[in-house]
Amino acid sequence: MRIFTVTLAVILLALAALSLAPTLMPYADTAHAVLPKAIAGFALLLFLALLAERPKAARARTAAEAVNLAAASPTAKRADAEVVNFLAILQEKGRLVDFLMDDITGYSDAQVGAAGRVLHEGCRAVLLEHFGIRPMREEGEGSKVTVPPGYAPDDYRLVGRISGEAPFTGTLVHHGWKTEWVKLPRLIRKSDDRPPAVAPAEVELG
Amino acid sequence: MDHRFSLGIDLGTSNSAIAFSEVESDQTEILEIIQILGPNRVGEKPTLPSALYIPHPEEFSEGAFPLPWRTAEVGDPIIGHFARDHGALVPDRLLTSAKSWLSNPHIDPRQRLLPWESEIREEKRSAFDCSRLYLEHIRESFLYAIRSRGKDIALSDVEVVLTVPASFDDIARNLTAEAAVVAGLGKVVLLEEPLAAFYAWTAEAGKDWRAQVRRGDIVLVCDIGGGTADFSLIAISEKDGALDLNRISVGEHILLGGDNMDLALAYALRAKLEAEGKSIGETQFLALTHAAGRAKESMFADDAIAEFPIAVPSRGSSLLARTVSTKLDRQTLDGVILEGFFAKTAVTDLPHKARRAGLQEFGLPYASDPVISKHLARFLTRSLENVQASETLRSLVGAEARSKPFLAPTAVLFNGGVFKAAPIRRRVLDLLTAWNEGQPVRELAGYQPDLAVAKGASIYGRIRVTGKGIRIKAGASRSYYIGLETSMPAVPGFTPPLKALCVVPQGMEEGSEVLIEGRDLALVTGQPAEFRFFSSEVRSGDTPGQIIPDAERELLEISLLEVDLAAVEDIPAGQPVPVQINAVVTELGTLELWMKHTKSDRRWKVEFQVRTE
Numbered sequence: 001m002r003i004f005t006v007t008l009a010v011i012l013l014a015l016a017a018l019s020l021a022p023t024l025m026p027y028a029d030t031a032h033a034v035l036p037k038a039i040a041g042f043a044l045l046l047f048l049a050l051l052a053e054r055p056k057a058a059r060a061r062t063a064a065e066a067v068n069l070a071a072a073s074p075t076a077k078r079a080d081a082e083v084v085n086f087l088a089i090l091q092e093k094g095r096l097v098d099f100l101m102d103d104i105t106g107y108s109d110a111q112v113g114a115a116g117r118v119l120h121e122g123c124r125a126v127l128l129e130h131f132g133i134r135p136m137r138e139e140g141e142g143s144k145v146t147v148p149p150g151y152a153p154d155d156y157r158l159v160g161r162i163s164g165e166a167p168f169t170g171t172l173v174h175h176g177w178k179t180e181w182v183k184l185p186r187l188i189r190k191s192d193d194r195p196p197a198v199a200p201a202e203v204e205l206g
Numbered sequence: 207m208d209h210r211f212s213l214g215i216d217l218g219t220s221n222s223a224i225a226f227s228e229v230e231s232d233q234t235e236i237l238e239i240i241q242i243l244g245p246n247r248v249g250e251k252p253t254l255p256s257a258l259y260i261p262h263p264e265e266f267s268e269g270a271f272p273l274p275w276r277t278a279e280v281g282d283p284i285i286g287h288f289a290r291d292h293g294a295l296v297p298d299r300l301l302t303s304a305k306s307w308l309s310n311p312h313i314d315p316r317q318r319l320l321p322w323e324s325e326i327r328e329e330k331r332s333a334f335d336c337s338r339l340y341l342e343h344i345r346e347s348f349l350y351a352i353r354s355r356g357k358d359i360a361l362s363d364v365e366v367v368l369t370v371p372a373s374f375d376d377i378a379r380n381l382t383a384e385a386a387v388v389a390g391l392g393k394v395v396l397l398e399e400p401l402a403a404f405y406a407w408t409a410e411a412g413k414d415w416r417a418q419v420r421r422g423d424i425v426l427v428c429d430i431g432g433g434t435a436d437f438s439l440i441a442i443s444e445k446d447g448a449l450d451l452n453r454i455s456v457g458e459h460i461l462l463g464g465d466n467m468d469l470a471l472a473y474a475l476r477a478k479l480e481a482e483g484k485s486i487g488e489t490q491f492l493a494l495t496h497a498a499g500r501a502k503e504s505m506f507a508d509d510a511i512a513e514f515p516i517a518v519p520s521r522g523s524s525l526l527a528r529t530v531s532t533k534l535d536r537q538t539l540d541g542v543i544l545e546g547f548f549a550k551t552a553v554t555d556l557p558h559k560a561r562r563a564g565l566q567e568f569g570l571p572y573a574s575d576p577v578i579s580k581h582l583a584r585f586l587t588r589s590l591e592n593v594q595a596s597e598t599l600r601s602l603v604g605a606e607a608r609s610k611p612f613l614a615p616t617a618v619l620f621n622g623g624v625f626k627a628a629p630i631r632r633r634v635l636d637l638l639t640a641w642n643e644g645q646p647v648r649e650l651a652g653y654q655p656d657l658a659v660a661k662g663a664s665i666y667g668r669i670r671v672t673g674k675g676i677r678i679k680a681g682a683s684r685s686y687y688i689g690l691e692t693s694m695p696a697v698p699g700f701t702p703p704l705k706a707l708c709v710v711p712q713g714m715e716e717g718s719e720v721l722i723e724g725r726d727l728a729l730v731t732g733q734p735a736e737f738r739f740f741s742s743e744v745r746s747g748d749t750p751g752q753i754i755p756d757a758e759r760e761l762l763e764i765s766l767l768e769v770d771l772a773a774v775e776d777i778p779a780g781q782p783v784p785v786q787i788n789a790v791v792t793e794l795g796t797l798e799l800w801m802k803h804t805k806s807d808r809r810w811k812v813e814f815q816v817r818t819e
Contacts, residue, residue, distance in 0.1 A: 085247065092244070098525040107526045114531035117517035121500075185249030188272050196246065202521075 077192040084195045085187045089130075091199045094122025098199075130184055136176030145172045209365035209671050214402070214663025215344060215394075216369050217337065217382070219305045220432035220465070221253040223657045224344055225664040226352075229365070229671045234409065234661045240347045241286030245270040252657065254344065257290035258283050258301040258336055260321075260328050275346040281328060285343050294492055298324045303433060304336035305371075306570050309378035309459055311764055322570075334381055341368075341389035365667040366391050369659050372398040372438045373459035375684060375741050376710075376797040377765050377814045383796045395670065396795035400427035400438035401453060401678050402662030403621035408676065409665050410652045416449060418650055419617065424454075424607050425650065426615035428582075428634060429659075430624040435460040435578060437585045439615065440678060441602045452602050453680040455589035455613070456743055460581050462573040464499075464624040470542050470576070471498035475516065475532055484530050490518050501534040502543065506627030512536055540629075548633045551579045553586065553612050553641040579637055586612040586641075588744050595747035598713070614642050619650045626655045679715070682791055685748045686710040688767065689738030689757055706740050706757035708748045710789045710797065719790040720750045726804055728782040729771050737767040739814070750789070766815040769801050785810075 090096040149166040214225040238250035271278040293300025315333040386394040423442040437457035472495040501514040513535040520528030557575035590613040593599040638647040669675040687706035740761035788800040799812040
């Protein structure tokens with residue numbers, strides 16, 4: 001179990017190092033977009049592993065481990081801060097959090113529709129500004145498509161009867177989405193002790 | 207050494223942009239500008255809103271607005287998108303339209319007076335300061351972008367072309383050039399915005415642009431941005447078998463643009479909402495204005511849309527309960543925009559002037575007549591007056607175009623976001639055709655909705671360095687005059703008219719100078735002398751040394767000139783020194799006036815002082 005925890009911490013460190021390097025390049029870098037998620041994922045795993053290990057670790061914690069943890073935790077907070085920052089943009093431009101936190105049951109469809117327009121217009125603008133969104137397959141849904149040999153399994157979800165080898169032929173149910181570039185605004189903060197605000201409280205002074 | 211790169215800067219009234227190219231290539235690239243998008247948030251956008259926000263010291267946390275090239279101090283002004291959007295809610299701290307303040311003859315652009323009529327306790331800014339800060343930001347962002355590509359280009363290797371409105375007089379032009387020097391851009395070349403748009407068009411149209419214009423054409427460059435309208439005329443003629451392009455007329459500074467249109471639509475929509483018993487607050491009105499602008503763009507882009515739904519979000523968090531919705535229908539859109547701003551008026555119908563009330567609120571001289579058609583009519587009427595005044599211009603234009611009570615353009619090049627809407631372009635063409643007694647006026651194909659001015663500036667930089675490509679002859683857009691006190695016996699109740707001496711003729715070329723001979727003035731050493739300074743954009747026929755009998759009636763007073771002759775060794779203090787006026791238009795397009803000693807090569811520079819009343 002210790003080995004598992006240490007391995008996780010090492011992977012997390014490597015990812016953190018990687019995520020620091022691309023900031024020197026223009027940030028339209030796909031890898032850079034995936035990194036925060038990966039870091040967050042590994043940080044979560046590490047946290048769970050630590051929880052499982054806690055009774056023993058409390059007694060026999062080594063100095064080396066303490067250093068690793070100290071280095072990893074700000075990076076995880078950093079990744080969280082980046083995600084909260086993006087959520088803040090969706091709230092600011094498209095009122096996403098307002099929309100989701102409201103209880104929708106009591107409102108008429110017309111009211112939901114009006115709010116939906118605000119949400120759609122704002123969030124769509126954010127999406128198009130920060131991601132180069134394109135369908136994974138350009139063909140119309142319902143048409144026959146071929147999944148070529150050597151396809152990237154992440155890009156396809158095959159359903160129904162799967163047998164034999166690629167190429168596979170079938171009906172396109174959902175054309176999928178991919179992003180060709182990511183251009184997120186940089187979050188620059190002195191400290192990540194607290195996550196950034198999702199939306200500041202607004203106070204009008206008279 | 208010749209520059210290897212060319213940087214075009216469009217320092218706009220509402221938005222700025224930059225374009226970059228290598229002089230030996232024909233590719234021009236828009237460089238996005240790094241800017242603050244929110245507290246702790248930095249990103250790149252193609253344009254930098256020309257907005258500056260002065261934060262309260264406790265408003266944001268320390269270091270909330272860093273940029274890659276500087277650390278943030280509390281209270282540092284914020285420039286760009288966030289400044290504009292946040293400042294709209296805190297207008298007391300927002301500074302916009304600095305460029306229009308720079309050319310405002312009523313306030314000193316170097317005095318820290320902006321935001322105008324604001325009561326903030328933090329230090330205010332001057333219009334000059336503001337332009338300098340925008341240019342500094344642009345310079346830093348440019349250098350950062352180049353460095354982050356792994357290139358290292360020194361500014362000394364870059365030809366920097368900065369655009370100014372054609373309506374800027376030389377005082378505003380000189381101030382802009384000086385702001386660029388202080389901002390660390392070095393000596394920049396100035397270029398009129400409509401000309402930049404024309405250069406961008408020639409590059410876009412490629413080789414066949416010459417097929418689109420012909421001898422005898424008068425091209426109207428019609429540039430309407432967010433806050434200003436700027437007109438120019440270019441005459442196409444032939445000289446030694448090659449096309450010869452001359453900018454023959456420029457318009458006045460008109461504070462009227464796309465923002466006025468969005469605002470007008472928002473007022474119409476608000477009236478409709480109020481009639482339905484729904485009310486909206488100030489912040490929501492801002493959102494309504496933005497939404498109306500987007501609706502306008504969508505509906506003008508697609509004739510099939512009969513009405514466009516608009517939802518104005520609530521201010522509080524209850525989006526579902528408080529969102530107000532309405533619709534913009536085509537009748538309202540056409541009525542407000544096409545009939546309101548681009549009405550089919552007669553060419554004799556000129557904008558009405560605001561009556562000067564006894565107590566007038568100082569501020570920006572916004573156009574009091576919103577009908578752009580009338581401003582266009584005034585411009586074309588004055589252009590004819592200008593062309594008729596000079597033999598040279600008459601020969602460039604030909605009799606046909608001068609046969610009407612206005613100068614009739616044969617083709618139009620559109621520029622500015624307003625003309626993204628094809629129906630508006632069509633309306634302007636219809637209007638000109640109607641004025642032209644049915645003879646059709648063409649649109650030069652290849653309108654570029656965005657960033658043409660920045661691109662054109664960069665292209666012009668290349669042309670200047672390499673000497674390849676056609677140049678539009680422009681020269682001084684106005685003629686300039688110095689007031690001379692008339693020596694007449696004093697009569698009670700009668701002020702003798704002020705005579706004026708023409709010192710710079712219209713069209714005076716870059717890199718040339720004139721010495722006004724036969725009109726010696728006497729200056730006294732050891733004490734500063736002041737002269738009144740005038741200009742006109744419709745007196746192309748005046749020549750250097752010519753006397754205008756009544757300056758106050760014929761000309762526009764723009765400034766006060768000041769010259770200070772320090773005591774000189776060989777001339778005793780208090781003794782009059784005979785001088786002649788020496789006017790220089792530099793290679794870079796700025797105007798300098800000197801007082802030259804008649805008997806030696808010594809000369810003293812004349813400083814422009816802005817008239818404050």
